[in-house]
Amino acid sequence: MPSQSARQASDRPFYASYSWAYDLLVTDPVQPWTDMVSATLDAAGITAPARVLDAGCGTGRHAAGLARRGYRTELLDASASLLAVARARLPQAPAYHADLCTLDLGTRYDAITCRGVLNDLLDDADRDAAAVALARHLKRTSVLFLDVRETDGTRQRYAGTLTSQRTAGLDDGHLTFHATGTYTDGLLHVREQHEHHHHGTVDTASYELTMRPWSTGELHTRLGRAGLTITSIRPGIGRATNDRLVCIAVPTASHQHTPEGDELGRHSDSSDI
Numbered sequence: 001m002p003s004q005s006a007r008q009a010s011d012r013p014f015y016a017s018y019s020w021a022y023d024l025l026v027t028d029p030v031q032p033w034t035d036m037v038s039a040t041l042d043a044a045g046i047t048a049p050a051r052v053l054d055a056g057c058g059t060g061r062h063a064a065g066l067a068r069r070g071y072r073t074e075l076l077d078a079s080a081s082l083l084a085v086a087r088a089r090l091p092q093a094p095a096y097h098a099d100l101c102t103l104d105l106g107t108r109y110d111a112i113t114c115r116g117v118l119n120d121l122l123d124d125a126d127r128d129a130a131a132v133a134l135a136r137h138l139k140r141t142s143v144l145f146l147d148v149r150e151t152d153g154t155r156q157r158y159a160g161t162l163t164s165q166r167t168a169g170l171d172d173g174h175l176t177f178h179a180t181g182t183y184t185d186g187l188l189h190v191r192e193q194h195e196h197h198h199h200g201t202v203d204t205a206s207y208e209l210t211m212r213p214w215s216t217g218e219l220h221t222r223l224g225r226a227g228l229t230i231t232s233i234r235p236g237i238g239r240a241t242n243d244r245l246v247c248i249a250v251p252t253a254s255h256q257h258t259p260e261g262d263e264l265g266r267h268s269d270s271s272d273i
Helices: 004-011 017-026 031-043 061-070 081-090 125-135 151-157 216-225
Strands: 053-055 072-077 095-097 109-115 138-149 162-168 175-185 189-199 201-211 230-233 243-251
Touching: 004 125, 017 095, 017 162, 031 061, 031 109, 031 138, 053 061, 053 189, 061 072, 061 081, 072 243, 081 095, 095 138, 125 138, 125 216, 125 230, 138 151, 151 175, 216 230, 216 243
Parallel strands: 053 072, 053 109, 072 095, 109 138
Antiparallel strands: 138 243, 162 175, 175 189, 189 201, 230 243
């Protein structure tokens, strides 16, 4: 069975039928994130052309930013539609359509970046599985970068129902995106609606989803069980709101039992795209 995150990646209009408009609606700057990743890797002695997996790459904006810095960037997403956009942006990059919770590519990377994906995992088992899967793809000297919603910041931001709206102009009309979020009992409930005005007609798509933010304690606990040690937790980078965390982790030495090497033999349910 696919994880909640993977099912949502296929069903959510923002990721599926409106993937072509994603970059028109999500415009957070890329450079602050790529600056941070590059500086952290440099400090760890990991330099370009190091191999980096962008797990949950979306349309590939951040992966492209890392590729421009010389890293050998690979793409992974559970949304086939978003991944197609990323592949068009980075046609030379290996790409994988896969569920993060069952990921086993049979290889290890110098670094893995994962932005936003872990918020969609509601079950404890899926959260643990994702942490183990990420750890499985790291070398002893690798670095893991996570961007997640933070519990307290999310509670404060959505203390009452929060509504936002964005509109993107198109050659044949415009696209308006509405989102309403409510935080209840540790979960963020969101209702989204797209309205595509074109050639005198209006196409609409609605979707309801739930996200589960992360606390720093949970990050330490789950990553620790997966054999990872957190080296840094800081506020979100390149984010316009105060409800995100950036977590940087490395493999814990005592958990490293597998002989080093890039290729470990591939046993994967994922498929190259």
